[in-house]
Amino acid sequence: MSKAELKTISLDExxxxxxxxxxxxxxxxxxxxxxxxxxxRLYAEGIRVQLMSPxxxxxxxxxxxxxxxxxxxxxxERLADxxxxxxxxxxxxxxxxxxxxxxxxxxxxxxxxxxxxxxAAHLGIPVVDADCMGRAFPEAQMTSVAIGGLRPYPCTxxxxxxxxxxxxxxxxxxxxxxxxxxxxxxxGSIASTSKAPRTGREVKDWGIHFTTTKAIxxxxxxxxxxxxxxxxxxxxxxxxxxxxxxxxxxxxxxRRTTEGFLRGTxxxxxxxxxxxTKLKLSFQNEWIVAWRDEEAIATSPDLIxxxxxxxxxGIGTETIRYGQRVxxxxxxxxxxxxxxxxxxxxxxxxxxxxxxxRSLFSPAAAGA
Amino acid sequence: xxxxxxxxxxxxxDAVLIVDEKVVHSVKRPTxxxxxxxILDALRALRAEPAAAVKVDAVVIGTTHFINAVVQRRHVxxxxxxxxxxxxxxxxxxxxxxxxxxxxxxNGEIFMLEGGHDYDGRPFMPLDVAGLKDAARKIKDAGxxxxxxxxxxxxxxxxxxxxxxxxxxxxxxxxAVTLSHDLGRIGLLERENAALLNASLHDLAVTTVAAFxxxxxxxxxxxxxxxxxxxxxxxxxxxxTAFPVxxxxxxxxxxxxxxxxxxGLDDAMVVDVGxxxxxxxxxxxxxxxxxxxVVEVGGVRTLFRMPDLLSIGLGGGSHxxxxxxxxGPLSVGYRLTSDxxxxxxxxxxATDIAVAAGLIDIGDRSRVANLPKRLIEGAMRDAWRKLExxxxxxxxxxxxxPLLAVGGGAFLVPDRxxxxxxxxxxxxxxxxxxxxxxxxxxxxxxxxxFRDLSREDAIAAARDIAADRAVQAGAARDSLKTVDVExxxxxxxxxxxxxxxxxxxxxxxDPDLPAAA
Numbered sequence: 001m002s003k004a005e006l007k008t009i010s011l012d013e014x015x016x017x018x019x020x021x022x023x024x025x026x027x028x029x030x031x032x033x034x035x036x037x038x039x040x041r042l043y044a045e046g047i048r049v050q051l052m053s054p055x056x057x058x059x060x061x062x063x064x065x066x067x068x069x070x071x072x073x074x075x076x077e078r079l080a081d082x083x084x085x086x087x088x089x090x091x092x093x094x095x096x097x098x099x100x101x102x103x104x105x106x107x108x109x110x111x112x113x114x115x116x117x118x119x120a121a122h123l124g125i126p127v128v129d130a131d132c133m134g135r136a137f138p139e140a141q142m143t144s145v146a147i148g149g150l151r152p153y154p155c156t157x158x159x160x161x162x163x164x165x166x167x168x169x170x171x172x173x174x175x176x177x178x179x180x181x182x183x184x185x186x187x188g189s190i191a192s193t194s195k196a197p198r199t200g201r202e203v204k205d206w207g208i209h210f211t212t213t214k215a216i217x218x219x220x221x222x223x224x225x226x227x228x229x230x231x232x233x234x235x236x237x238x239x240x241x242x243x244x245x246x247x248x249x250x251x252x253x254x255r256r257t258t259e260g261f262l263r264g265t266x267x268x269x270x271x272x273x274x275x276x277t278k279l280k281l282s283f284q285n286e287w288i289v290a291w292r293d294e295e296a297i298a299t300s301p302d303l304i305x306x307x308x309x310x311x312x313x314g315i316g317t318e319t320i321r322y323g324q325r326v327x328x329x330x331x332x333x334x335x336x337x338x339x340x341x342x343x344x345x346x347x348x349x350x351x352x353x354x355x356x357x358r359s360l361f362s363p364a365a366a367g368a
Numbered sequence: 369x370x371x372x373x374x375x376x377x378x379x380x381x382d383a384v385l386i387v388d389e390k391v392v393h394s395v396k397r398p399t400x401x402x403x404x405x406x407i408l409d410a411l412r413a414l415r416a417e418p419a420a421a422v423k424v425d426a427v428v429i430g431t432t433h434f435i436n437a438v439v440q441r442r443h444v445x446x447x448x449x450x451x452x453x454x455x456x457x458x459x460x461x462x463x464x465x466x467x468x469x470x471x472x473x474x475n476g477e478i479f480m481l482e483g484g485h486d487y488d489g490r491p492f493m494p495l496d497v498a499g500l501k502d503a504a505r506k507i508k509d510a511g512x513x514x515x516x517x518x519x520x521x522x523x524x525x526x527x528x529x530x531x532x533x534x535x536x537x538x539x540x541x542x543x544a545v546t547l548s549h550d551l552g553r554i555g556l557l558e559r560e561n562a563a564l565l566n567a568s569l570h571d572l573a574v575t576t577v578a579a580f581x582x583x584x585x586x587x588x589x590x591x592x593x594x595x596x597x598x599x600x601x602x603x604x605x606x607x608x609t610a611f612p613v614x615x616x617x618x619x620x621x622x623x624x625x626x627x628x629x630x631x632g633l634d635d636a637m638v639v640d641v642g643x644x645x646x647x648x649x650x651x652x653x654x655x656x657x658x659x660x661x662v663v664e665v666g667g668v669r670t671l672f673r674m675p676d677l678l679s680i681g682l683g684g685g686s687h688x689x690x691x692x693x694x695x696g697p698l699s700v701g702y703r704l705t706s707d708x709x710x711x712x713x714x715x716x717x718a719t720d721i722a723v724a725a726g727l728i729d730i731g732d733r734s735r736v737a738n739l740p741k742r743l744i745e746g747a748m749r750d751a752w753r754k755l756e757x758x759x760x761x762x763x764x765x766x767x768x769x770p771l772l773a774v775g776g777g778a779f780l781v782p783d784r785x786x787x788x789x790x791x792x793x794x795x796x797x798x799x800x801x802x803x804x805x806x807x808x809x810x811x812x813x814x815x816x817x818f819r820d821l822s823r824e825d826a827i828a829a830a831r832d833i834a835a836d837r838a839v840q841a842g843a844a845r846d847s848l849k850t851v852d853v854e855x856x857x858x859x860x861x862x863x864x865x866x867x868x869x870x871x872x873x874x875x876x877x878d879p880d881l882p883a884a885a
Contacts, residue, residue, distance in 0.1 A: 037465055038460065073487060074487050078457060078492075079459075083458075083459060161456075188490075254855075319555070322852065
């Protein structure tokens with residue numbers, strides 16, 4: 001094993017990560033707050049988590065890819081417990097007879113942005129500064145590793161009632177989604193999962209790199225603007241090259257927890273420059289399409305983020321409610337998601353919308 | 369409609385009589401430690417005015433007593449906390465995100481038991497009845513007098529919580545029980561926090577509401593007692609005894625609603641300048657704009673719907689420092705009438721500056737006659753600059769809007785401010801929160817499971833039930849507005865089951881008019 005430079009993540013950085021991951025969650029992935037609470041308690045016990053660059057991985061290292069799978073609403077009632085995700089990783093080690101060098105999150109957005117840290121705290125291995133989405137997505141095949149055609153199995157799922165399940169083999173990522181989703185739904189539409197183990201080579205080739213530090217950077221920008229009583233949303237847009245789409249007040253939310261997902265629509269009544277108009281947001285765990293007068297003005301995989309107009313923090317599809325004042329912004333998607341093959345997995349048609357993806361950003365912005 | 373509105377604040381107890389929406393008389397008296405004598409004093413002073421000695425339909429009290437108890441860590445009691453939903457959520461027990469000083473005052477003992485529900489209505493684990501009985505016995509042995517119970521997905525299916533209450537009633541019948549589903553929605557930690565806070569205020573609620581009743585009885589008034597709650601509506605005194613947390617934001621809500629009523633303005637910025645702080649908020653359609661995010665009370669995260677307020681340390685009792693010239697944030701508070709220069713004290717306060725500047729005439733003016741002009745002007749400029757900055761922060765639109773200046777220290781607000789079209793001052797503005805209490809609205813709520821209806825039809829059905837209940841409680845039907853709608857599908861039940869909660873509120877119907885159909 002080659003020597004890698006490990007950097008201890010401070011609690012301040014985790015606090016910023018929680019803010020940034022919630023924004024990158026594009027409404028889904030659940031609030032990182034409960035994961036943050038777990039980490040505060042673990043840090044109070046003296047435990048520390050370390051971060052390593054994906055470029056420092058050896059080609060034959062094994063990396064665990066973790067995710068708390070399910071409907072975000074359920075995560076509001078069955079609170080994140082760091083031991084569960086660690087158990088899902090141990091299951092992978094047991095069935096494959098391997099040792100992991102490090103752990104990474106399948107998605108940096110939402111609560112999963114801190115899941116890797118929670119697992120690492122118990123497992124005593126570092127977190128890789130990378131993920132497989134650069135945001136959050138609802139389904140298992142909506143990842144850079146699926147776009148890269150990497151092996152989709154095996155996947156372990158854990159429920160603290162003592163239920164352990166393994167999806168041993170499937171022909172495609174879509175089948176992995178279907179098989180693991182069924183198990184997840186039976187577990188109560190929430191499960192701690194460890195996806196197919198990845199090699200260091202695969203993470204170097206197909207991981208979306210440096211997203212943990214990106215989320216920390218976003219969180220810091222928002223926190224510091226708030227501290228200085230400046231506009232946190234302007235700070236976010238400046239840092240990440242984003243675009244403001246709409247400002248207004250939530251006037252209706254229709255939500256359904258179905259087949260392991262939270263689906264529905266939220267309606268925003270415009271204020272300020274958008275007075276007299278409405279924006280409709282369609283969601284499946286994450287915000288997928290923003291509609292203005294029946295016209296889609298933003299779609300996945302561009303990041304649609306609904307933010308608290310006052311403090312710039314993310315608002316989730318499970319917590320958004322009548323009367324909230326929100327600002328809707330778009331951030332550029334990682335290039336792997338906007339490639340023709342990427343759009344097959346995460347473009348509007350992958351969510352059942354008969355729309356072509358038209359990015360709000362130039363390719364250069366996405367690469368930034 | 370004849371109502372007495374009372375605001376029991378930390379410094380003053382104000383009382384007003386409102387007849388047919390007009391203020392007949394208002395008085396201000398110091399709050400007392402026993403609460404009762406301060407209210408009694410205010411009521412006697414109010415009734416001493418011949419025009420105010422009429423028979424009233426109701427007495428409505430707004431108070432910051434309960435929220436202050438939490439913020440100041442006073443009069444909170446040790447409680448038992450029962451969490452039902454193990455083995456999930458085990459790493460985040462009750463009190464896990466509380467400030468340690470408050471948790472150590474309130475946390476008597478924690479019990480974490482199996483049970484609870486899933487999102488689709490299925491039981492998560494069989495309810496641990498033996499564990500509940502054991503917990504009840506331990507609570508009894510420990511001498512705890514109040515318990516909070518929180519079960520996973522209880523807003524969807526409260527049966528684990530209600531079973532816990534039955535078991536507690538059997539084994540320790542004298543213990544007060546708060547069930548989380550009565551106070552909050554989906555979001556276990558925040559709902560549990562609301563229940564824990566409520567349970568910790570039980571004894572205080574019982575003694576405070578009893579003190580309110582005694583004061584009213586002693587004053588010879590025979591009328592039902594109501595307390596105002598966070599959304600600007602009234603609740604019966606019995607409900608307030610069981611759910612003191614429902615009054616948390618009523619002081620601020622009443623002040624803003626009272627300001628709206630007195631001025632006739634429905635959309636405006638409001639600044640309520642008290643003795644120690646100024647609260648800045650915004651009225652929209654006659655109601656305070658709500659806080660967007662999670663609301664922390666005394667450092668505890670909750671999902672209460674509260675007015676969005678910015679509190680700054682600037683009031684009539686604010687200390688004035690000379691070098692550099694600065695007003696606040698420290699204040700003499702309730703000692704204003706003894707410590708301020710104009711009242712014979714030795715402390716230079718914002719009130720002294722205002723007297724010297726000729727803005728008000730109270731106390732002994734000669735005692736501030738020799739203050740240097742530089743100091744007077746500098747202090748006023750500092751107060752105005754603070755107000756200007758923070759009022760601008762709370763504005764949500766670019767154009768000029770009116771500003772309602774209320775509260776006992778409203779003289780600190782200048783006659784012109786950038787971004788403000790006009791400064792509106794109203795008679796009785798120093799008692800705006802008592803006025804807000806007197807005009808508080810009546811609400812009705814429906815919360816039940818509907819089957820075989822579309823979402824729209826189910827919500828409409830729930831709204832009709834809520835409206836009927838509000839009218840029964842005394843609201844005028846044509847004034848009712850929907851204030852909250854929430855619906856949750858219960859996938860596990862057949863027939864497209866949907867749990868719908870709707871809350872409506874409206875003005876009090878005039879009892880002399882026949883009810884509108």
